[in-house]
Amino acid sequence: MNWVASLLRQRLPTKPKPAISHNISKLEEKLSAKLIKRERGKAISFTEEGHQFYQQVAPALGHLLSQIDEVENKNAISIGICDDLPMSVQLAVQKMVSQLTDSRVRVICDFSHSIQDMVVSGRLSYGIIKMTVDRVEDTHPFGWVSSQKVTFDEVDKLPIVSAHNGCFVRHIIEDTLNDSGKRYYFSYLANHLQHQVAAIQAGFGIGILSKAFITRTANLELLGKDEGFPMLPSYQYRLIGDADTHLKQKIEQPLTDFVANIRD
Structure with missing residues (x-):
């Protein structure tokens, strides 16, 4: 019955594999029934008997395949x-x-x-x-970054460019700003790093990037203690x-x- 498992996984391929065709022919001979239509140049389809047979065996084989997958995943x-x-x-x-x-x-x-x-x-x-590990002066790899120099206190509510919820850097931003008591909002959210960089460069707001990345990327301003921004964790x-x-x-x-x- 291996061909049926293959058929359930592949859902009637346009061109049958020789081994599957051979096994289907053997099953048709055993059942004395024609299960699939064979028309040159056309996609494979079930006959009425083939469709009925498929409907009968599909639930049992689907359950069997799920059990096989469960055992494989467990091992x-x-x-x-x-x-x-x-x-x-x-x-x-x-x-x-x-x-x-x-x-x-x-x-x-x-x-x-x-x-x-x-x-x-x-x-x-x-x-x-x-x-995250304890904050140590000048050892953390991240830096606050913007398209232009800005001080922490001159903006009442910081516009933040970040990834969607769940991202590690997003948690760092939230934890650090919450600890500082600073008001903020997310002005731009995107999971793709390049989109976040482009948004910062375009002036959507302030974000966090690795210092190594900031130094080799144009139109980015590193913001740190001189601008009053809180230290980030490593x-x-x-x-x-x-x-x-x-x-x-x-x-x-x-x-x-x-x-x-x-x-x-």
Whole structure:
């Protein structure tokens, strides 16, 4: 019945694969019924008998496939990786864990807080997330940025350019401004970094970018303590979670070492 599973997944391909056609022909012979219409140059379609047969077996096979997927996912190692890490890092994690365990590795890319929730609830074995650390003078990698010089006190209510809710930088902005008691509002929201940069350059408001990015990008003004802006927190990547015992011995220390060496 493997051809039926393939058919359920693919939904009648325009051009059937030889192996599927062969298995369909064998099933038609066994059932003494024609299940699909074979017309040269035309898309494949069910006959009336084929449609009835499909309706009868589809629910049972759909349930079977979902059970197979559930077992496969249960046996896979699921690792969440925060969305601001580049694809090269995600691929390196997937490859390393796969080689260490000889298991199927599923990678989920999401906001750090979402990954943390999935690890706590047991839906992920491990997570690589971004977490803030104590503010230390001149060590934080982020900077307030605008299209022109402005002081913190001259604007009664700061217009903020940021990403949508859930983004790590969005949380930094909110936490820092709330701690300072400064009034603010979000004047521009976009998940794509280039859109945020363009909005800042166009004068939509003030945002937070990495200092390294600011120094190499035109039409951006770094705003800091000289302009009265509050110090921003630094951050680091951390590994969270705890797989079962035999996996823990194989991958936890290599993963911990890998995460400690991640550099933006």
